[in-house]
Amino acid sequence: MAADPGDVAAGLVSAAAFLLAGALRAACDAWGTRLSFQVARSRLSALRAAAVDALASGSPLDKRRPAAGHAASVLAEQADAALPYLARYPAIQLKILVVPLAILAAVAPLSWVAALVLLASAPLIPVFMALVGWRAQRASQAHLAEMGTLNAFLLDRLRGLATLRALDAVDATTGRLAYVAQTLHTRTMAVLRIAFLSSAVLELFSAIGVAMVAVYVGFHLLGTLPFGTWGSPLSLGQGLFVLLLAPSFFEPLRDLSTAWHDRAAGRAALEALRALAAAPTKLVGGILPLPSPDDAPARRPPPAVELVQLRFAHADSAPPVIDGLDLRVAPGERVAIVGPSGAGKSTLLALIAGLVPAQSGAVLIDGVALDDQNAPRLRARMAWIGQKPHVFAGTLAANVALGRPDVDPRAVDRALRAATLELLAGREAGRPLGEAGTGLSGGECLRLAMARAVAAPGSDLWLADEPTAHLDAATARELTRRLLAQSAGKTLIVATHDPELASRMDRVIDLAPPRAAPAGMDLAALDVMEAAS
Ligand SMILES: Nc1ncnc2c1ncn2[C@@H]1O[C@H](COP(=O)(O)OP(=O)(O)OP(=O)(O)O)[C@@H](O)[C@H]1O
Numbered sequence: 001m002a003a004d005p006g007d008v009a010a011g012l013v014s015a016a017a018f019l020l021a022g023a024l025r026a027a028c029d030a031w032g033t034r035l036s037f038q039v040a041r042s043r044l045s046a047l048r049a050a051a052v053d054a055l056a057s058g059s060p061l062d063k064r065r066p067a068a069g070h071a072a073s074v075l076a077e078q079a080d081a082a083l084p085y086l087a088r089y090p091a092i093q094l095k096i097l098v099v100p101l102a103i104l105a106a107v108a109p110l111s112w113v114a115a116l117v118l119l120a121s122a123p124l125i126p127v128f129m130a131l132v133g134w135r136a137q138r139a140s141q142a143h144l145a146e147m148g149t150l151n152a153f154l155l156d157r158l159r160g161l162a163t164l165r166a167l168d169a170v171d172a173t174t175g176r177l178a179y180v181a182q183t184l185h186t187r188t189m190a191v192l193r194i195a196f197l198s199s200a201v202l203e204l205f206s207a208i209g210v211a212m213v214a215v216y217v218g219f220h221l222l223g224t225l226p227f228g229t230w231g232s233p234l235s236l237g238q239g240l241f242v243l244l245l246a247p248s249f250f251e252p253l254r255d256l257s258t259a260w261h262d263r264a265a266g267r268a269a270l271e272a273l274r275a276l277a278a279a280p281t282k283l284v285g286g287i288l289p290l291p292s293p294d295d296a297p298a299r300r301p302p303p304a305v306e307l308v309q310l311r312f313a314h315a316d317s318a319p320p321v322i323d324g325l326d327l328r329v330a331p332g333e334r335v336a337i338v339g340p341s342g343a344g345k346s347t348l349l350a351l352i353a354g355l356v357p358a359q360s361g362a363v364l365i366d367g368v369a370l371d372d373q374n375a376p377r378l379r380a381r382m383a384w385i386g387q388k389p390h391v392f393a394g395t396l397a398a399n400v401a402l403g404r405p406d407v408d409p410r411a412v413d414r415a416l417r418a419a420t421l422e423l424l425a426g427r428e429a430g431r432p433l434g435e436a437g438t439g440l441s442g443g444e445c446l447r448l449a450m451a452r453a454v455a456a457p458g459s460d461l462w463l464a465d466e467p468t469a470h471l472d473a474a475t476a477r478e479l480t481r482r483l484l485a486q487s488a489g490k491t492l493i494v495a496t497h498d499p500e501l502a503s504r505m506d507r508v509i510d511l512a513p514p515r516a517a518p519a520g521m522d523l524a525a526l527d528v529m530e531a532a533s
Helices: 005-057 068-076 078-107 112-121 124-159 161-166 170-222 236-277 345-353 375-379 396-401 409-418 422-427 442-455 473-486 499-503 523-532
Strands: 305-312 322-329 334-338 360-365 382-385 461-465 491-495 507-510
Touching (some): 005 068, 068 078, 068 124, 124 161, 124 236, 305 345, 322 345, 334 345, 345 491, 382 442, 396 409, 396 442, 409 442, 409 473, 473 499
Parallel strands (some): 334 491, 382 461
Antiparallel strands (some): 305 360
16 A cells, blocks of 8 residues: 555654754753853853962961861862852753643643653652652762861872981871772762762662553553543554653753762862852951052162050950061161060961961051951062971973062072072072972071062061071171171061061060069079079
């Protein structure tokens, strides 16, 4: 029997429409995926940038700062886990709201039984997923936290390897490392177990749902289950239509299953990023860009520094380290801050530099209050010579220039000569320094810190924290000479235990708490007794 040409044409049109709809769907899927990944990537970049900003603008004196290894792990590694979640989950959520309802609307007019089967099996899935997801998120959070701990632990112990070796603590550290690695392994397996479980739950329920619709449609077409339609029984075409739609009904739910693990890991990663972004104590003025040196007047006198009733405690509950301090340092004056260990010398320098805000009182630089608004401009005038200068990966010259656009190679050469590092620079020419300054002596590291200050254009307030610490007498004397020569015409405030350096300053401020003489003895007598002992 020859096919009716009209039927053939209609069939071809339907097939073409079907193909076209399939191609359109694939194209929309591809476009949507691309778009959602772009949006997710820019959102993740913004979150990363906020976390980096918070880390950079957090006070270096804040003990609650996240460990460097943990922060690096969250930013570089864990944050990536948020990308699939941000990119896929919102689309799947939308699909889950729209697609099953649309399919129900298409199936219900043909067969209320098929619609009922779909409707009955669908809600079970979100209920089970919510139960699984709740545990999955906790497991992912624990997993990510453990990953951060392992990274921080490794970085910390690698930095201190020499100490561990010298004190024969390598075995104990290896044992601890094995324990941390084993905990991470257990946590990873817990996350994987939940991921497999959630997939299995969804697959099972969607397979049962599709099978029940198939059984109903099959028996209905055979006439065994004649009920379930609105009058006339289903035709073969209608039955096939319902059957083909059934898997699509569950498809968004199955997508949800694959995205479920992403959701748990993604939310945990976002949580970790948000925790990084919440820096509790910030630098005064944060990390607003320093003004260009071109904005600074070419010639100006060095600044005066005034501290008015300054009070600072490292924590609300801790006793104040600086309490009601008043001090005026004249323009160009050189002042040594002395006092016993723990008296607050480094803390005072940090307060003057705005590395941490004071609880009350004011720091005035050239009469201008060091507050959030003025700090970037005032900080552009400061140079910091730290007690433990960080040596970055790179050459000696790069470590002096520090990527500052206004420090040219000639300024670097001048600074290296000023800090008597020219011989070392010649020897190491162009070669990268060892990690964290390995290969540099303690004195060379301090001279490098001084070279950085010399190269700083426009710096006329130098703050130096124990620049001669741990140096032999001759090197300390030489460094003192260089420091005084290079800081000529600048205001210099030095925290020091070195009596020789202190004696070369214009003034010495003692932060030691006033002593109480024992009853019946005056302080002069006490001094004589101490000198004698
Ligand atoms: N980041 C910090 N968080 C909490 N407490 C701190 C912090 N830094 C220092 N302290 C505490 O504040 C006090 C003052 O410390 P600071 O480093 O200013 O003393 P210092 O006079 O410079 O000591 P040293 O001569 O030993 O370097 C000490 O009791 C110290 O334990």
